[in-house]
Amino acid sequence: MKTILTIFWKEFRGYFNSPIAYIFIISFLVFTNWLFFKGFFLMNQASLRSFFSILPWVFLFLAPAVTMRSWAEEKKLGTIELLMTLPVKDYEVVLGKFLASFIFLIVTLLCSIPLPLTVMAVGNPDVGPIWGGYLGAFFMGGAYLAIGCFASSLTENQIVAFIIAIFLSFALLIIGENLVIMNLPAALVPVFTFLGLGAHFESIGRGVIDSRDIIYYISIIGFFLFLNGLSVESRKWK
Amino acid sequence: MIEVNNISKNFGPTQAVKNVSFNVNKGEVVGFLGPNGAGKSTTMRILTCYLPADAGTAKIAGFDVATQSLEVRKRIGYLPENNPLYMEMGVLESLHYIAALRDIPHAARKEKIRKAVDMCGLEPILSKDIGELSKGFRQRLGLAQALIHDPDIMILDEPTIGLDPNQIIEIRNLIKSIGREKTVILSSHILPEVSATCDRVLIINRGEIVGSGTPEELAAMAKGGQAVHASIRGPLSQIQEKIQSLAGAREVSVTGEDNGITRLTIKTDPGTDLCEEIFFLVSRNSWSLSELYRETITLEDVFRELTREG
Numbered sequence: 056m057k058t059i060l061t062i063f064w065k066e067f068r069g070y071f072n073s074p075i076a077y078i079f080i081i082s083f084l085v086f087t088n089w090l091f092f093k094g095f096f097l098m099n100q101a102s103l104r105s106f107f108s109i110l111p112w113v114f115l116f117l118a119p120a121v122t123m124r125s126w127a128e129e130k131k132l133g134t135i136e137l138l139m140t141l142p143v144k145d146y147e148v149v150l151g152k153f154l155a156s157f158i159f160l161i162v163t164l165l166c167s168i169p170l171p172l173t174v175m176a177v178g179n180p181d182v183g184p185i186w187g188g189y190l191g192a193f194f195m196g197g198a199y200l201a202i203g204c205f206a207s208s209l210t211e212n213q214i215v216a217f218i219i220a221i222f223l224s225f226a227l228l229i230i231g232e233n234l235v236i237m238n239l240p241a242a243l244v245p246v247f248t249f250l251g252l253g254a255h256f257e258s259i260g261r262g263v264i265d266s267r268d269i270i271y272y273i274s275i276i277g278f279f280l281f282l283n284g285l286s287v288e289s290r291k292w293k
Numbered sequence: 294m295i296e297v298n299n300i301s302k303n304f305g306p307t308q309a310v311k312n313v314s315f316n317v318n319k320g321e322v323v324g325f326l327g328p329n330g331a332g333k334s335t336t337m338r339i340l341t342c343y344l345p346a347d348a349g350t351a352k353i354a355g356f357d358v359a360t361q362s363l364e365v366r367k368r369i370g371y372l373p374e375n376n377p378l379y380m381e382m383g384v385l386e387s388l389h390y391i392a393a394l395r396d397i398p399h400a401a402r403k404e405k406i407r408k409a410v411d412m413c414g415l416e417p418i419l420s421k422d423i424g425e426l427s428k429g430f431r432q433r434l435g436l437a438q439a440l441i442h443d444p445d446i447m448i449l450d451e452p453t454i455g456l457d458p459n460q461i462i463e464i465r466n467l468i469k470s471i472g473r474e475k476t477v478i479l480s481s482h483i484l485p486e487v488s489a490t491c492d493r494v495l496i497i498n499r500g501e502i503v504g505s506g507t508p509e510e511l512a513a514m515a516k517g518g519q520a521v522h523a524s525i526r527g528p529l530s531q532i533q534e535k536i537q538s539l540a541g542a543r544e545v546s547v548t549g550e551d552n553g554i555t556r557l558t559i560k561t562d563p564g565t566d567l568c569e570e571i572f573f574l575v576s577r578n579s580w581s582l583s584e585l586y587r588e589t590i591t592l593e594d595v596f597r598e599l600t601r602e603g
Contacts, residue, residue: 133374142395
């Protein structure tokens with residue numbers, strides 16, 4: 056546990072040691088606020104629905120940008136050899152790195168708090184979906200980040216890691232969206248909707264917290280972190 | 294302290310390490326010598342549990358590198374090839390990070406870091422970022438990171454590569470002082486370095502150990518006898534004839550002549566030293582001697598001999 060925290064803290068601080076973190080947070084806020092306020096006054100509805108509904112697509116690009124460095128950089132610099140020859144267990148490093156990106160994402164999301172505050176100031180929104188939206192965003196973001204960490208462990212090139220992560224998360228997002236579902240035989244529709252990254256987020260976002268949705272995201276996170284661990288261990292395969 | 298038994302490692306079709314076995318005793322400083330790509334780094338990576346061996350076993354301080362990896366890793370300090378460092382971190386920050394991952398208790402951490410900083414002379418750069426450091430300081434920081442937990446065993450992969458001569462001497466002295474208390478394996482392809490720092494040398498070529506011993510023993514292993522070079526003023530034919538008749542002289546060849554001084558190379562039987570004999574011969578005949586020296590076989594010759602491309 057101590058090792059996980061040590062790695063978490065080093066990685067988390069690492070985000071703020073470079074301008075990446077600030078660029079990331081600012082572009083997230085500018086982009087989401089712009090998209091949100093573009094429609095907010097037109098629709099004249101005191102709700103954050105339109106903010107949350109674009110998150111799956113915003114995360115598609117932003118989460119891979121957060122995680123692309125985590126393993127690729129270590130491989131490129133060779134520090135992975137330094138790290139993995141210290142008395143640390145593989146899973147501790149995997150969890151520490153994931154946790155750092157996860158907390159970073161939460162910090163970023165919390166920076167958007169002025170948005171619900173504004174909405175509450177000008178109207179009288181239903182608070183349930185706002186809580187639900189944030190909670191869902193944490194879990195969904197975690198799933199994107201786990202995919203991103205795994206992608207980063209596959210290569211020493213950050214750009215390649217970024218693209219693999221977008222590709223994987225896009226695939227997992229799109230299979231649950233109408234675009235794909237429309238063309239499927241009816242029997243497969245519930246399966247694909249269930250597997251898609253977005254549907255569970257929408258369901259949590261309605262303010263109804265169903266354990267299935269939470270379990271879905273935790274399983275996706277667990278699955279990709281497991282693959283991440285395998286990929287770190289793969290140097291030892293014969 | 295370190296026991297390696299018949300380890301082998303393949304990367305696809307290339308055999309990087311073939312049946313390598315050796316032992317290192319407590320307190321020894323052993324040098325791994327070999328051309329680039331000979332399998333030095335791979336062997337070190339196996340010993341530090343970064344890569345597994347395909348066959349064979351290795352034990353460090355009694356722990357098997359394959360099955361008791363954490364115990365092994367606790368007991369070694371490792372400087373990987375090219376000294377990878379977290380460039381964006383501060384010097385002190387990275388030492389704290391390594392110390393924390395080494396599970397050095399919080400109370401002892403400052404003290405241990407101070408010791409490593411003193412030993413490696415990092416005081417002047419403590420507040421800098423690693424990215425700003427010169428190569429010499431980076432190397433010292435790498436060493437400081439490797440010895441922060443005061444390990445019994447240190448494995449250093451090319452600790453002086455890419456440094457200038459002054460820095461090489463500094464690092465070499467540092468390694469010597471480390472070697473007084475610890476068991477050290479270091480790899481290098483710079484020969485004077487190995488003979489200056491190591492008690493014993495293992496020469497490795499194409500994944501196999503081709504020679505092992507003290508630098509002196511290895512020199513003695515080199516094939517062929519020794520040679521003596523002499524420059525003598527006097528009648529050429531007489532000189533050649535008389536030297537040839539000395540016991541132990543195998544072959545006398547004239548390598549040059551100017552202003553009446555003849556330069557000769559005398560190959561001798563192994564173990565015989567003709568220098569004195571030649572001096573007396575010259576003085577008996579009232580010739581004059583302007584140069585007389587024995588060719589010393591350097592580690593370099595041994596290395597070239599043992600690692601020559603077949």
